[in-house]
Amino acid sequence: MSVNASTIAEFSAPGNLNELTPANRSTWSREFISKWMNDEIEGNQQGRTPLSQFFNGTVTAYEVGQAGVNIVWNGFPNRIAIRFGNNDERRWKAADSSRDVQDEYLEWSLIRDNENKIISVTFTCEGPEYWQFLGSDQRDTLVSNIYQLNSPLLDGVDKRQFFSVDPKDPNNEKKWIYNPNNKFNSSTTTGTITHLVQDANTLGAEIDIAAQATVLRKSRSTGKPVTESDQLIRCSRYGDPDRNSDPRIGFKINQLALTGASVSIADPVGLYMHEFDTSNFKLDPTGDGESLQDIPEGTFTFQRGDIHKQQGLRLKIQIPAGIKNEEGRQLTVSDIFDTKEEKHIAFGAQFADYITMGVHGVAITGGRPAPAEPCLRPAAVAASAAFEDVVPELRQKIKDQASPFKRI
Template identity: 55%
Template structure:
């Protein structure tokens, strides 16, 4: 239900309003990806889904573009690991740094140490960029993708193969024909936690498609067997069968979107559609210049480098943490030694930073929603028991079985 001052978006912007894409490809990203995902949700095209009446596509339905979006936030440290370890430290930090597969709160990171694996942390880089966007770059602007890998991981560029084939799956029968190369999302420079290099999310559940699916399906108002409206976030996520209730993110996104929908609103993900670093709280972090914890100094400002997105708008996409060159230690223990991330001391936990996951405890993720007035649809029965913890595969993370031929091969839409 729109008003006279409402209007539609000209296009869905790239994540964080990034300027990577040509005008033609900006439109393609908007029409053939973001709009496609949203329309699929609205029409109930995915297996096990029904048409939605309280989710809309801002490129097709007018809305008040001046409204302040409702922002939903959560902590980036994986809740599953906190549950598994009962919060024990440093065990929880070690496990979270072990594999990108366990970094499932829409933030992933990679740590560079010197010497490798055992030394002090030289840098740690975090990203929340969805894999679909980088797939898109690989298909339609492959030179841009290569340039970004080189620019964003400049400390390691001398290790990249001269022909940059290490980013792609090379056709074995015709390896010299680059038109047959297909982007390898889990290439050596974007799949581990110990190289210090990273480009985008790779954990199977960390996708833009999943974000849209959770937001869309959460607009369905649900009732239990007794006809009572379900509001508890864990029961909602079981009932509607989206996401994973043992994450910080999915239940919170679903619960808050559902609360908005119950207030006679239709909802969509705010433009630009993406998952964001909303905030990084560094208040408890100090630099131990003398190595004694007796004289702490503020961490140099340039230590926290926001490389993608706009954190001033709570839309950070990539953060690199590295003590600037030339910041030297003092005193008997540290005199003239180049200080590192491992010289940062957390006054809250009383630990030096020895794991990238320690900083994830202070990173808040976010996604935003905008609304239009509507009439609530009738409450729907659960598709899965709201009282039983589910072990079934998550529909929110399934691949939509629609694809098209890109210049580098088949690109799957998630």
């Protein structure tokens, strides 16, 4: 072990956000990130076994300042890409249709004007568990963040609409339970979004995939090693093999484990936008694709997280007020032209093609790999609990809600 190895005092909030109280920082680290990791290490979930090559950085010393390994994937939903192939318009439209299909740990919502032009589109990759924690332990911060991040669209909205309220005692805020699937955080057409809500898009899922991928596998029938990404995810039964993210995370972690390294997720544990490639975008004030201009400063804004550290959490895209064409019309996101595709922006999903998602792995090298274990049988692992299980009555709540979408 390196002489520079040490444990970390506690896990930070995602993106090193500086909004938790000291007590809540400790609670987040101890009762969420650290607990999830310890549960994986101890094999506490049904069908799991204890892990020898996954570690918790608050317990096990490691070289904290190491470069580590970036594990990246494209933010556009691969399951949609598989279904619609090379038909860009159909896949973009499908990806914009529902948050349920935005399953690469990246979700978005947009709002249009009366001419169907996109006013703004906002992307998030923040896990729901962190926001549920705010809702239970630091509610004022939760409410303030929701209003601030979604202004002016939520100006004047009663905060109780973000919660499940006891109808028999509606004014007793102590009985309010934060509803992660509230109508302002579940639609693709309101322009409002706070955090991830798709069932598989959770921090717990990220940790589970990384942890279980440290288990070396072999074929149950032939005994040969299983290392190819698609075969590995099916063999270990973590995540979804049709996503961009899960097989990639599992493969990269497993490759480290094959060397004998013990592996973990770097602090701050989170799901991040690592890069947003804007080089193909130009502003087209005339609409002919010929009189192109540079994108105005302030069009692409990372509102949370630090994209320069590959830790972007929230991206808002909107042409700044006052940027008009010669006829005096305020220009919109739909006036952005993609020079690579030679198309104007008509869907938020077009930007997802250019967003690289990622997590950061760290390792303790120099160990010996554990013996490979046979592939799991189909019924060996219980289905992972989605984050809505924290408040069971919220499950499916948004499915039948009418959209609050209104044009501006």
